[in-house]
Amino acid sequence: xxxxxxxxxxxxxxxxxxLCGLNGCGDADDNGDDGRVVIEVExxxxxxxxxxxxxxxxxxxxxxxxxxxxxxxxxxxxxxxxESGEKTEKEPSGxxxxxxxxxxxxxxxxxxxNIYTDDKGNRLEVFFNDYGTLEFAVNGLSLYITTxxxxxxxxxxxxxxxxxxxxIGYYPGEPAHIEIxxxxxxxxxxxxGDKVR
Numbered sequence: 001x002x003x004x005x006x007x008x009x010x011x012x013x014x015x016x017x018x019l020c021g022l023n024g025c026g027d028a029d030d031n032g033d034d035g036r037v038v039i040e041v042e043x044x045x046x047x048x049x050x051x052x053x054x055x056x057x058x059x060x061x062x063x064x065x066x067x068x069x070x071x072x073x074x075x076x077x078x079x080x081x082x083e084s085g086e087k088t089e090k091e092p093s094g095x096x097x098x099x100x101x102x103x104x105x106x107x108x109x110x111x112x113x114n115i116y117t118d119d120k121g122n123r124l125e126v127f128f129n130d131y132g133t134l135e136f137a138v139n140g141l142s143l144y145i146t147t148x149x150x151x152x153x154x155x156x157x158x159x160x161x162x163x164x165x166x167x168i169g170y171y172p173g174e175p176a177h178i179e180i181x182x183x184x185x186x187x188x189x190x191x192x193g194d195k196v197r
Contacts, residue, residue: 106156106172110134116178116189124178124189136168138185144168
């Protein structure tokens, strides 16, 4: 018996003793009932509660066994897929082509000195100085200035906020791209691997 059951039984016996004391200990009332009926009913309720809690414990242990079994099956299926050469979640698939895996080489992309061009023939150059300033020049005109640490990173893309509020995004890859988000020279510029400053 659990502590809870013992407490319930003690409470029932105390209630029965009080009823006996109030009713004259064994004297029958007008209906011919005595205190034992109350005790039997309360004992029956306690027994039903015990049965219900045992059913709950059995159900929860069965659920945990099923969960463990499902996890074990999933692990073995993953191992089988890896052995057979199938792609797992960690490998890139066709659905996540827009995700670029981080590369330490892209952290200082502005030092490479590539020239970027758009589909209108505009030429974008990126200049960097030792003070951490980035300067974006389109067709030889220096238009946008920011610092190398003034960016937000999303999916290894770097979006720089320039002094005039213009947003410029750098997208690593082969070839890399730079996007000027607004202004007269807004557009996507692609790295021209043959042209380097």
